[in-house]
Amino acid sequence: MKKFEHLNAKSFSxxxxxxxxxxxxxPSAGGTDLVGxxxxxxxxxxxxxxxxxxxxxxxxxxxxxxNAVAIGALTTLDDIDRSELIRKDAKAVGEAARSVASSLIxxxxxxxxxxxxxxRCWYYRYPDEIGGRLTCLxxxxxxxxxxxxxxxxxxxxxxxxxxxxRCTAHCPASTDISAYMQEIRNGNWDAAARIIMxxxxxxxxxxxxxxxxxxxxxxxxEYGDSVSIHSVERALGDYIMKNSDRFYVSPEKETGKKVxxxxxxxxxxxxAYNLRKxxxxxxxxxxxxxxxxxxxxxxxxxRLPKHYVRSLVKAIEGMGVEFKLExxxxxxxxxxxxxxxxxxxxLNTGAWKQPILGLEGEELTVFGLNFLVEVxxxxxxxxxxxxxxxxxxxxxxxxALTAMRLGAHNVTLACLEQRHEMPAIPEEINRALEEGLxxxxxxxxxxVVTDDKGKVIGLDAKRCTSVFDEKGRFNPVYDxxxxxxxxxxxxxxxxxxxxxxDYLGEQFKEKIASARGLVEVDETKATxxxxxxxxxxxxxxxxxxIEAIRDGVIAARSISRELGVKIDRKYKGPRFFKPxxxxxxxxxxxxxxxxxxxERTLEKEDTVTLSMAEAEKEARRCMSCGCYAxxxxxxxxxxxxxxxxxxxxxxxxxxxTFFSELDASDVLSVGxxxxxxxxxxxxxxxxxxxxxxxxxTIDFAVTSLAYAIKEDEGVIKDARLVAxxxxxxxxxxxEVESFIEGKLMTPELxxxxxxxxVATYGHPLKESGYKLQTMKSQLVKALAG
Amino acid sequence: MSRNLNLTINGKMYxxxxxxxxxxxxxxxxxxxxxxxxxxxxGTKRSCGQGACGCCTVIIDGxxxxxxxxxxxxxxxxxxxxxxxxxDPVTGELDPIQKAFNEHNAFQCGFCTPGIIxxxxxxxxxxxxxxxxxLKEALSGNYCRCISHYQVIEAVKSIx
Numbered sequence: 001m002k003k004f005e006h007l008n009a010k011s012f013s014x015x016x017x018x019x020x021x022x023x024x025x026x027p028s029a030g031g032t033d034l035v036g037x038x039x040x041x042x043x044x045x046x047x048x049x050x051x052x053x054x055x056x057x058x059x060x061x062x063x064x065x066x067n068a069v070a071i072g073a074l075t076t077l078d079d080i081d082r083s084e085l086i087r088k089d090a091k092a093v094g095e096a097a098r099s100v101a102s103s104l105i106x107x108x109x110x111x112x113x114x115x116x117x118x119x120r121c122w123y124y125r126y127p128d129e130i131g132g133r134l135t136c137l138x139x140x141x142x143x144x145x146x147x148x149x150x151x152x153x154x155x156x157x158x159x160x161x162x163x164x165x166r167c168t169a170h171c172p173a174s175t176d177i178s179a180y181m182q183e184i185r186n187g188n189w190d191a192a193a194r195i196i197m198x199x200x201x202x203x204x205x206x207x208x209x210x211x212x213x214x215x216x217x218x219x220x221x222e223y224g225d226s227v228s229i230h231s232v233e234r235a236l237g238d239y240i241m242k243n244s245d246r247f248y249v250s251p252e253k254e255t256g257k258k259v260x261x262x263x264x265x266x267x268x269x270x271x272a273y274n275l276r277k278x279x280x281x282x283x284x285x286x287x288x289x290x291x292x293x294x295x296x297x298x299x300x301x302x303r304l305p306k307h308y309v310r311s312l313v314k315a316i317e318g319m320g321v322e323f324k325l326e327x328x329x330x331x332x333x334x335x336x337x338x339x340x341x342x343x344x345x346x347l348n349t350g351a352w353k354q355p356i357l358g359l360e361g362e363e364l365t366v367f368g369l370n371f372l373v374e375v376x377x378x379x380x381x382x383x384x385x386x387x388x389x390x391x392x393x394x395x396x397x398x399x400a401l402t403a404m405r406l407g408a409h410n411v412t413l414a415c416l417e418q419r420h421e422m423p424a425i426p427e428e429i430n431r432a433l434e435e436g437l438x439x440x441x442x443x444x445x446x447x448v449v450t451d452d453k454g455k456v457i458g459l460d461a462k463r464c465t466s467v468f469d470e471k472g473r474f475n476p477v478y479d480x481x482x483x484x485x486x487x488x489x490x491x492x493x494x495x496x497x498x499x500x501x502d503y504l505g506e507q508f509k510e511k512i513a514s515a516r517g518l519v520e521v522d523e524t525k526a527t528x529x530x531x532x533x534x535x536x537x538x539x540x541x542x543x544x545x546i547e548a549i550r551d552g553v554i555a556a557r558s559i560s561r562e563l564g565v566k567i568d569r570k571y572k573g574p575r576f577f578k579p580x581x582x583x584x585x586x587x588x589x590x591x592x593x594x595x596x597x598x599e600r601t602l603e604k605e606d607t608v609t610l611s612m613a614e615a616e617k618e619a620r621r622c623m624s625c626g627c628y629a630x631x632x633x634x635x636x637x638x639x640x641x642x643x644x645x646x647x648x649x650x651x652x653x654x655x656x657t658f659f660s661e662l663d664a665s666d667v668l669s670v671g672x673x674x675x676x677x678x679x680x681x682x683x684x685x686x687x688x689x690x691x692x693x694x695x696x697t698i699d700f701a702v703t704s705l706a707y708a709i710k711e712d713e714g715v716i717k718d719a720r721l722v723a724x725x726x727x728x729x730x731x732x733x734x735e736v737e738s739f740i741e742g743k744l745m746t747p748e749l750x751x752x753x754x755x756x757x758v759a760t761y762g763h764p765l766k767e768s769g770y771k772l773q774t775m776k777s778q779l780v781k782a783l784a785g
Numbered sequence: 786m787s788r789n790l791n792l793t794i795n796g797k798m799y800x801x802x803x804x805x806x807x808x809x810x811x812x813x814x815x816x817x818x819x820x821x822x823x824x825x826x827x828g829t830k831r832s833c834g835q836g837a838c839g840c841c842t843v844i845i846d847g848x849x850x851x852x853x854x855x856x857x858x859x860x861x862x863x864x865x866x867x868x869x870x871x872x873d874p875v876t877g878e879l880d881p882i883q884k885a886f887n888e889h890n891a892f893q894c895g896f897c898t899p900g901i902i903x904x905x906x907x908x909x910x911x912x913x914x915x916x917x918x919x920l921k922e923a924l925s926g927n928y929c930r931c932i933s934h935y936q937v938i939e940a941v942k943s944i945x
Contacts, residue, residue, distance in 0.1 A: 006803070006812035006858050028859075035815065035854045036835045050812070052859050078848070102926025104904065105836050107848040108855070697925035698837055 016671035029113035041128030073112030121629035158576030159626030179573025204237030224587025235615030251279035265293020267536030270552030287328035330503030351537035361448025368494030391494030525555035577624035641706035750783035795870030828868035839927030842900035849907035868899035889940035893931030
């Protein structure tokens with residue numbers, strides 16, 4: 001057992017204070033769970049201190065309080081089992097206490113400790129000394145081993161979210177992917193739309209251009225293809241645009257506050273949507289003829305058809321956002337004027353400037369982003385036969401593909417990075433190679449070579465031996481001796497973009513610029529100038545669209561907070577995750593149908609969105625990561641059934657609320673301690689606790705049922721039914737309760753009610769289905785009396 | 786200054802201090818380790834370490850508990866009885882429970898027997914005339930892989 005400090009507390013307040021003074025102190029009641037857990041080393045974070053509560057005077061008692069029985073938190077289960085008062089007035093509590101483990105454990109274990117105990121999942125409890133502990137999802141790891149592993153003692157009614165899932169953590173906008181996947185599996189596309197739009201109001205666009213980092217970390221990668229998250233997102237995004245009148249609605253109330261947004265790119269649009277939704281008046285200034293920024297002008301039609309961008313802008317306009325197009329701030333309108341006229345200002349003008357690389361002959365090259373913006377104009381000119389694209393990112397891929405589809409027969413790409421280091425999406429690299437791109441990895445710019453008439457004939461390149469230093473920073477190293485000549489009549493540089501902040505004017509620029517030549521912002525996206533916010537590439541340097549969207553959402557929240565209106569993330573998603581146990585074992589993902597190479601063009605989108613039915617099937621491959629361990633406490637279902645109160649050093653918590661989270665530590669704050677359990681006597685109710693287990697001693701419940709039923713001549717007046725062992729929390733069967741209320745209890749009705757419980761709540765994993773049968777028979781037995 | 790730790794084990798007073806130095810009891814020491822490794826009271830067996838087998842059962846202030854789940858530093862002022870404390874300290878005469886176990890051959894390999902006897906002792910001290918059901922319940926936390934349970938029940942029944 002690892003070292004820890006130890007204190008015998010003399011009062012709850014002393015104990016609480018002591019716990020707060022350590023990094024990871026744990027209170028100890030009976031210690032029957034905690035000591036075993038520490039000895040086996042199953043937890044990553046070993047407690048640095050143990051605060052013994054058993055030494056607190058008057059913390060173990062059973063008192064008659066008239067209509068209720070009060071039980072001190074440190075009362076042992078054995079004392080509860082032996083108490084006459086409990087037997088008379090809180091019978092079910094006694095039955096549950098007596099059912100715990102063996103008398104050896106009950107002599108030490110307390111009621112307070114029992115309701116805070118950790119789960120008994122065999123993956124969670126895998127001991128450190130036997131091959132190393134398993135860092136499962138509940139322990140802050142990534143994967144629940146039970147979902148596709150052995151799960152006969154796990155939940156039969158779905159899992160619950162535990163921490164931030166890997167896919168969400170790797171999405172710059174923190175999209176709650178598993179939540180919208182669940183809603184799609186439920187067939188509830190509107191709910192899915194509301195969840196995704198809280199993080200990202202333009203999934204129809206991001207799904208088409210995002211490198212979807214979420215997929216790289218999807219837990220399905222352990223077994224086969226990742227869930228094709230972007231394909232499901234795209235189907236959902238298209239669904240949202242098809243029903244845009246429902247999802248982009250004008251606010252009911254105007255706040256009367258005015259926000260100006262400079263730049264109509266992804267960041268500006270995301271901010272505009274969120275600010276307008278809560279009733280602010282929003283004006284977007286855009287220098288180009290259409291809003292959308294890089295999504296409109298920088299990404300080729302075949303990857304992101306512009307009608308999607310236009311529909312989004314139209315939908316946001318429909319909410320009442322005003323767009324001032326072809327209005328260049330600093331030229332057509334003064335920033336000062338806009339600022340004076342608005343309550344807040346958001347700058348997101350992106351990164352559109354060509355960086356100066358200092359390359360000999362640089363003026364003879366073409367800037368990749370300009371090439372993409374002016375692609376139509378280019379088409380009218382005769383494109384050169386041999387095109388060399390320099391760069392390894394998505395812009396380089398877009399440029400190369402566009403050049404090839406424009407009719408350049410020979411498109412060569414050279415970049416510093418080796419194939420696996422390239423920042424471009426692998427799908428895009430494959431697409432370019434498929435269409436005939438010749439790729440040379442590991443070459444850096446030497447100089448542009450011209451003939452005696454000054455015409456470009458190629459690029460002299462030098463070997464790049466490494467791109468990143470040992471700390472992973474961009475720091476290319478060249479071998480000047482190792483050279484290669486790439487013949488080309490046209491050289492397009494897609495080696496990055498720069499932020500241009502000159503339009504801010506000298507004085508203002510000075511005020512808000514960062515040392516890197518960007519606009520400096522804090523975590524709320526506020527600049528150093530009060531009332532002025534910034535986001536997107538302007539503040540971060542060139543980054544992903546989804547990162548710009550995140551900035552826009554954060555900026556909108558900060559601005560709105562400043563203007564006195566809170567923007568909530570109110571759609572939390574479903575309480576229980578219900579995986580499709582067959583489909584999660586399908587190793588092959590469903591992605592969009594691709595156009596054959598020969599038929600691909602510049603104008604038509606290459607791929608076709610999955611149908612809603614296909615997307616729903618793909619959503620079924622989502623493992624529904626979460627914790628599927630069941631609450632192991634025998635007392636917990638009983639306390640919910642008896643409508644007990646958990647009294648702590650700080651407050652009174654209803655048992656149902658206390659047990660609504662995965663872990664007691666999710667409800668209690670650090671140092672908050674349970675002092676008493678207050679159990680109403682439930683006079684006129686028939687109460688009890690049933691527990692099924694394999695052995696009569698030691699075992700935890702396979703399933704259990706706590707009930708409190710009030711009858712009048714056989715008619716159910718009131719019922720509280722709580723199932724244990726079937727879900728991560730004690731599961732109150734509200735649907736069944738309301739179904740039987742007011743009805744005459746008969747064996748047939750009991751059977752029907754039990755069937756309803758299974759149909760409403762049941763969602764077993766591969767091996768936990770039998771639990772629904774035992775839950776059913778316990779229910780029938782309890783109801784029939 | 787080190788914290789004192791006073792234990793009464795089998796009627797003898799022990800005074801320890803808490804700490805990491807030689808002879809001190811560290812915070813993370815469990816009672817079974819103190820008894821066996823520090824005091825040589827090896828009748829108490831170390832086995833599952835999870836409170837599931839009952840081999841480490843001792844009696845603390847009248848209750849049978851698993852000493853493997855008990856931190857020694859939490860035993861301040863407690864009265865602890867181990868299997869070594871049952872026989873008469875002067876005459877060496879065995880406790881009636883021990884005698885009954887002997888007479889009924891209520892063991893085979895004997896590893897779990899001290900634990901079973903301690904659970905029985907705690908039961909009979911509190912309830913000299915238990916029913917068979919009460920007896921089985923009290924011993925339900927003590928496992929025997931050699932299936933001595935039947936003889937154990939007979940042995941205990943012979944003295945109640």
